[in-house]
Amino acid sequence: MGLAIGLGIDVGGTNTDAVLIDLAEKKILSFAKAPTTKDDLTRGIRDVLKRLDRIYFPRINLISLSTTLATNSIVEGVRRKVCGILIGYGPEDYPSALKEEVAHVSGGHTVQGEEKEPLDLDRAKTILEATRERVEAYAVCGYFSVRNPDHELQVKRLAREITGKPVVCGHEISLQLDAVKRATTALLNAHLIPIIHELLGSVKSVFHQENIHAPLMIVKGDGSLMDESVIQERPIETILSGPAASVIGAKYLLEQSGEVRNALVVDIGGTTTDIALLKDGLPFLNPEGATVGNWQTNVIAIDIRTIALGGDSEMRIDDEGRLKVGPKRIIPLAYLGYCYSKIHEELKRTDEDRTFSYARNQTDFWIRIGHRTEEGLDSLSERILAEVTDRPLSLFQLLRFTGQMPSDVLGRLFYLERRSLVQRGGVTPTDILHVTGIFQAWDREAAGRGIRLLCNQSRIELPALICALEEAMDRAMGTEILELLLSRSVQSSRLPDGCEFCNLFLEESFRRKTPKDGGIRFKITLQDKIIGIGAPAHAFLPTLAEKLGTQAVIPFYAGVANAVGAITSAIVIKEELFIKPFQEGFRLHSSSGVTFFDDLEEATEEGKRMVSETAFQKAKKAGADEVEIRLDEKEICATARGGESVFIEKRITAQAIGNPRMYLER
Numbered sequence: 001m002g003l004a005i006g007l008g009i010d011v012g013g014t015n016t017d018a019v020l021i022d023l024a025e026k027k028i029l030s031f032a033k034a035p036t037t038k039d040d041l042t043r044g045i046r047d048v049l050k051r052l053d054r055i056y057f058p059r060i061n062l063i064s065l066s067t068t069l070a071t072n073s074i075v076e077g078v079r080r081k082v083c084g085i086l087i088g089y090g091p092e093d094y095p096s097a098l099k100e101e102v103a104h105v106s107g108g109h110t111v112q113g114e115e116k117e118p119l120d121l122d123r124a125k126t127i128l129e130a131t132r133e134r135v136e137a138y139a140v141c142g143y144f145s146v147r148n149p150d151h152e153l154q155v156k157r158l159a160r161e162i163t164g165k166p167v168v169c170g171h172e173i174s175l176q177l178d179a180v181k182r183a184t185t186a187l188l189n190a191h192l193i194p195i196i197h198e199l200l201g202s203v204k205s206v207f208h209q210e211n212i213h214a215p216l217m218i219v220k221g222d223g224s225l226m227d228e229s230v231i232q233e234r235p236i237e238t239i240l241s242g243p244a245a246s247v248i249g250a251k252y253l254l255e256q257s258g259e260v261r262n263a264l265v266v267d268i269g270g271t272t273t274d275i276a277l278l279k280d281g282l283p284f285l286n287p288e289g290a291t292v293g294n295w296q297t298n299v300i301a302i303d304i305r306t307i308a309l310g311g312d313s314e315m316r317i318d319d320e321g322r323l324k325v326g327p328k329r330i331i332p333l334a335y336l337g338y339c340y341s342k343i344h345e346e347l348k349r350t351d352e353d354r355t356f357s358y359a360r361n362q363t364d365f366w367i368r369i370g371h372r373t374e375e376g377l378d379s380l381s382e383r384i385l386a387e388v389t390d391r392p393l394s395l396f397q398l399l400r401f402t403g404q405m406p407s408d409v410l411g412r413l414f415y416l417e418r419r420s421l422v423q424r425g426g427v428t429p430t431d432i433l434h435v436t437g438i439f440q441a442w443d444r445e446a447a448g449r450g451i452r453l454l455c456n457q458s459r460i461e462l463p464a465l466i467c468a469l470e471e472a473m474d475r476a477m478g479t480e481i482l483e484l485l486l487s488r489s490v491q492s493s494r495l496p497d498g499c500e501f502c503n504l505f506l507e508e509s510f511r512r513k514t515p516k517d518g519g520i521r522f523k524i525t526l527q528d529k530i531i532g533i534g535a536p537a538h539a540f541l542p543t544l545a546e547k548l549g550t551q552a553v554i555p556f557y558a559g560v561a562n563a564v565g566a567i568t569s570a571i572v573i574k575e576e577l578f579i580k581p582f583q584e585g586f587r588l589h590s591s592s593g594v595t596f597f598d599d600l601e602e603a604t605e606e607g608k609r610m611v612s613e614t615a616f617q618k619a620k621k622a623g624a625d626e627v628e629i630r631l632d633e634k635e636i637c638a639t640a641r642g643g644e645s646v647f648i649e650k651r652i653t654a655q656a657i658g659n660p661r662m663y664l665e666r
Contacts, residue, residue, distance in 0.1 A: 004662060005029065005059045007212070008567025009045060010245050010560075011067045012036055013329065014270025014312055015535070016044035017563040020056050023662075026256060026568075029056055031560045033535070035335075038420075039370025041069065042202040049210055060212050061662035066219035066245035066566040069199055070192050070238045075293040076420075082190035083135045085127060085159075086183060087151045088116055088143030094183040095295075101187065103127045107151045108143030111177075112580075113587065113594045116143065119151045124158055132163040137193040139186035141170035146177060148594050166193045168233055171591060174289075174298040175576055181289060181298040188295060189236035196235035200228050215623055217660050219565070221290055221301030223248040223283060224572035225660055227623030236299055239292050242562060243267065243274040243304045247283045249565025250531045253555035255281070263553075264481060264526070266541060267561070268534040270312040270430075271329040275305045275480050278531075300574075305484050309476050311430040311536040315469065317458035323468040325476070331425035334434045336365060336392055337446025346394050347449040351456075362457060363450040365392035365425040366413055374419060380404060381412045385421060392425055427454050429536065432469055435462075438539045471511055474544045478524075481548065485526070525549030533561035571624040573656040575615035579603045580649045590614070600647070604633070607652045615656035624658030 004023045009016065013036065020030040032051035037043040082101055086094065088108015105127070107119035128138075138159050142152040152169040159167040170186040204216065217225040221240040231238060246267040254263065261281040267274040277284050289298035308327030316324050337343050343365060350362050368389045377385070380402065387393055387401055398409050416422040431447035433439035455462055524547065532541035532554045545552035557564060577590040579600070586603045588595045590610055597603035612629050619627045632655075636648040 004061050005056050006062045006064065006567040007060050007214070008563040008565070009048065009063070009065050010242060010562035010566050011041055011044065011065070011069070012242055012269055012562060013068055013072075013272065014310070016041075016048045017560040018045075018048040018052055019557070019560050019563040019567065020052055020060070021564070021567055023062070023567075028557055028564070029053065031557065031563070033560065039372065040202075041067070041199060042206050045203060046206050046209075049206070057210060057212055060214050062217065062567065062660055063207065063212065063214050064217040064219065064225060064566040064569070064660070065203065066241045066562060067199070067238065068242045069195065070235050071240060071242070071292055073192060073195055074188055074239065074295060077293075078191070078195065080191050080194045081134055081136050082139065082187065082193075083127070083131045084139040084141065084183065084187045084190065085124060085155055086141050087119065087145075087155065089141070089179065089183065093143070093179045094187070095180070098184070098187050103131075105155070109145065109148040109151070111144055111147060112582075113144070113148035113589055115148075115151075119154060121154065121158065124155050125162065128159055128162040132165065135163070135165060137165055137190040138163070138167040139170070139183075139190040140167060141179075141183045141186045143179060144177075145169065145171045146175045146182070147589050149591060150593055166190075166233065168193075173234055173236060174300075175591065176289070176298045178298055181296055184295060185236055185289075185297040185299060188297065189234060192235035193232065196238070197232055200232060204228075215661060217571075217623060219245045219248075219569065221299055222285055222572070223302055223565070223569055225569050225623070226571065227621070227660075230622050236297065239290050239297065239299055240301045240304060243276070243306065244283075244302045245565035245569075246274060246533055246562045247276045247278070247302055247304070247565065248569045249561035249563070250533050250555070251278060251281060251283070252564055252568040253533075253557060253561060254278075254531060254553075257555060262528045263531045264484075264528055265531050265533065266477060266481070266537070266544075268310060268477075268532070268536045268540060270310045270535075271308070273307050273309045273477055273480075273534075275307075275477070275484055276302055277484065277528075305480050307476055307480050309473065311433070311534075312428050314424075315427045315429065315432075315454070317454065317460070321458060321460070323465065323472055325429065325469065325472045328424075330428060331365075331367070331392075331423055332428040332430040332434075332442070332447070333363065333365075333425060333450040334431050334442040334444065334447040336367075336425040337443030338441075340367075340392050341443075343392055343394075344446060344449065346397060347446065347453065350394065350396065351449065351453055361395045361410070362453045363426045365394050366398070366417075366422045367392040367425065368421065369423045370420075372421065374421060378412075380408065381416060384409065384412050385416060388422055427451055429469060429473070429540075432466060433536065433539050436466065439536070470540070470543055473540050474547055475507075477540075477544055478548060481526075481530075482524075523549060529553050531555070533558040535559045571619055571622050571656075571658050571660060573615050573619045573622060573624075574653065575611050575618065575656070576651060576653045577607055577611050578649050578651045579607055581647055600650075604650065604652070607650075608633075608654075611652050611654040615654040619656035619658050623660050624656070625661040627656050627658040630655040630657070 006023045009018045030053035034047035084102045108116045140155045145152045149171040170182040216228040218231040219241045220237045223244040250265040263278045284303040286303040290301040313326035314328045314330045427450045434444045434447040530552045538554045541552040585598045632653045635650045637645045
């Protein structure tokens with residue numbers, strides 16, 4: 001059979017990473033990075049494939065992709081034409097922001113799984129016939145459907161018969177008891193279905209053009225894999241896919257190097273830094289469900305803390321002379337100069353011309369991104385957009401070309417930036433790394449010119465600027481690490497903002513100490529090591545680890561760990577049911593309905609059989625090859641007066657684990 005090669009791709013906010021791995025020998029054969037092209041993600045994927053060793057392409061047996069598409073679509077408020085059919089819900093049982101896409105149907109169940117009200121199928125039929133021509137996907141969510149999904153399943157069957165459009169039920173996404181979160185998650189999932197369909201169709205066309213034929217897996221937010229056909233039904237499960245892949249990649253690289261199984265994983269990307277915990281080699285999951293933007297979902301995902309801080313974060317000096325880093329991501333001058341050499345002339349001219357030496361925007365450039373148009377732009381906005389379509393321009397160049405006041409031009413630029421029509425470039429930590437020689441992938445001269453302008457404007461020397469950057473990065477990441485660790489032992493997951501002692505403690509802990517420093521010294525000591533991944537990890541994490549009293553371990557393939565995680569994870573399916581007492585017998589609640597039994601032992605045996613079979617079949621549908629089933633039983637009892645034990649419920653959980661099925665026909 002030869003080599004069994006896996007292709008892992010991570011589409012991040014800044015870069016698209018790819019690796020080719022010998023899955024049998026667990027050896028990385030080739031790796032590459034390319035800029036992510038947000039207006040068309042497939043261009044970045046095509047670019048990164050060109051940088052891999054193509055000799056291995058004919059032997060690729062498996063492809064796996066992690067993507068920020070679902071997360072970014074939700075955060076950015078992308079909306080498609082969908083309809084949510086809510087059965088037995090009231091207006092207070094779902095977010096008001098979603099009311100325009102919701103239709104109500106009588107029905108629903110009680111917490112015991114009994115019918116609260118008959119299902120109004122005629123009303124459901126009317127809704128479906130009225131919407132089928134304009135709706136791209138449906139969400140069906142019934143009240144207490146996790147205790148009895150019968151009404152949801154009836155409406156789903158009807159929706160498929162009448163519309164032929166994708167339709168997913170709330171209980172198919174989550175079995176958690178929370179009507180609001182379940183409706184929110186189901187509706188957001190409907191919005192993502194056409195978006196993920198388009199992405200996967202485009203991605204598969206890229207692989208077809210490269211003559212790569214293999215099963216395509218997608219990384220879920222819990223770090224496990226799912227076949228692309230299943231993800232097309234439940235794309236909501238890919239939220240936090242990218243950060244999850246980074247944690248799984250760190251886990252894999254740790255295992256290969258024989259490092260510790262307990263660690264803090266810190267992934268520094270271009271746009272954000274993600275922090276997670278590994279305990280006994282496994283990541284913590286967030287039992288409350290993932291929060292994305294302003295939406296609380298019940299999608300189970302790795303418990304990841306994200307801060308808007310990365311290699312491409314904006315650096316600026318505030319009115320009090322303090323360095324601020326982030327939260328906005330901009331294009332590093334080093335990369336802008338690498339792509340457009342003419343910005344050197346403008347940076348040099350700005351440095352020599354003191355006309356606008358007071359301005360804060362001396363190092364900023366703007367360039368159009370993508371080819372999207374927007375109606376309703378005023379003439380000045382259209383003129384600016386036309387000027388920056390093929391080249392980055394500074395504010396001062398735009399002032400000359402338009403003849404307008406700085407405030408007018410800046411106002412339009414900020415609007416175009418918010419609408420994702422233009423992207424700003426300027427000084428970032430990546431530029432500092434180019435000047436110091438730690439990282440030199442692009443144009444060091446452009447980075448140096450921009451940093452010199454920033455130093456002159458703020459009257460700060462370069463060594464002091466580098467020191468301030470280190471302290472700002474250390475404090476932001478260190479504070480998030482402390483809050484994550486404290487959340488495991490105390491109620492609050494946030495350090496109090498108004499606490500003077502807390503602020504003093506943080507200020508002193510992450511400040512660079514010099515022999516002349518006096519006053520109080522604080523010392524933090526972490527039990528676990530910090531595992532750094534992401535391209536800038538080796539530059540920023542050693543000093544942070546020292547201030548936290550631990551060590552930083554930077555694996556050799558840290559720069560592409562996300563792509564490594566995408567291809568080295570497994571398929572994991574969790575299925576759960578529970579048994580409750582009912583009259584003289586017992587009632588078994590599962591994802592397929594409610595069943596009654598006279599005997600608890602009989603109910604338990606049937607429950608174990610049902611949950612094992614359901615988990616097994618879902619794992620096979622998800623693309624697993626050989627499947628292992630792990631069963632767990634948990635019985636809950638209460639003590640009545642007199643010491644008598646009273647049975648409350650029994651939960652039976654099956655976990656199906658398997659490696660992805662690979663393409664072996666040659």
